[in-house]
Amino acid sequence: MSYTRFAVYYLPPEGVLADFGAAWLGWDCVTARTLVPPHVPGLHDVTMTPRKYGFHGTLKPPFRLAERTDLAGLQEAMVQMAAICAPAQSDGLALTALGRFLALTPVGDSSGIARVAATYVEALDAFRAPPGEAELARRRKARLSERQEALLQRWGYPYVMEEFRFHLTLTGRLPVDKITHWTDTARAHLPPLPAPFVMDTVALVGEREDGRFELIQRYTLAG
Numbered sequence: 001m002s003y004t005r006f007a008v009y010y011l012p013p014e015g016v017l018a019d020f021g022a023a024w025l026g027w028d029c030v031t032a033r034t035l036v037p038p039h040v041p042g043l044h045d046v047t048m049t050p051r052k053y054g055f056h057g058t059l060k061p062p063f064r065l066a067e068r069t070d071l072a073g074l075q076e077a078m079v080q081m082a083a084i085c086a087p088a089q090s091d092g093l094a095l096t097a098l099g100r101f102l103a104l105t106p107v108g109d110s111s112g113i114a115r116v117a118a119t120y121v122e123a124l125d126a127f128r129a130p131p132g133e134a135e136l137a138r139r140r141k142a143r144l145s146e147r148q149e150a151l152l153q154r155w156g157y158p159y160v161m162e163e164f165r166f167h168l169t170l171t172g173r174l175p176v177d178k179i180t181h182w183t184d185t186a187r188a189h190l191p192p193l194p195a196p197f198v199m200d201t202v203a204l205v206g207e208r209e210d211g212r213f214e215l216i217q218r219y220t221l222a223g
Contacts, residue, residue, distance in 0.1 A: 003206030021055025029054025088112030
């Protein structure tokens with residue numbers, strides 16, 4: 001399989017949460033299968049944007065490979081990082097409105113999760129090709145703060161390091177007057193959420209030629 005970009009995700013382990021997320025979005029990035037979502041009016045439209053990524057929490061945002069790097073080298077670096085990176089956890093997960101989209105976010109202290117994300121952003125940076133001008137311009141449409149602009153220039157993405165907030169996305173941007181409706185709808189379909197929430201694996205994923213992401217390999221955090 002040929003991939004256009006790569007990313008480091010947290011993917012829930014096999015179980016009810018992973019099954020819910022894959023069905024809710026209509027794409028299972030672990031098995032690379034299109035799924036039939038729950039019969040909820042309007043669900044297909046509100047999940048259109050996050051669908052191609054699968055149900056996940058981003059740790060290192062999508063990037064193209066730098067010159068003189070390849071997938072084999074990236075995979076070897078992932079093995080080395082997993083061997084020295086310690087697992088992380090929070091008290092649990094909760095359904096949250098982040099601006100105008102819905103996601104599951106950590107409850108309690110999430111500093112360990114932020115540590116894992118920062119570790120992978122920094123350690124794998126040599127594999128990241130610099131973003132092009134079109135991508136930079138697209139990011140800047142969000143009216144970045146001075147610090148976010150600095151992070152964009154240094155790491156290729158504005159919401160990393162201290163600007164990072166871990167989340168498992170459930171919808172795209174919602175109309176303001178529909179946020180409560182979709183919050184109630186999502187809550188009615190959610191399985192019991194993990195408590196505590198444990199991050200003891202990370203996943204390397206690749207963007208296929210059709211724009212959808214799929215799992216390449218999982219790695220157990222053993223540091």
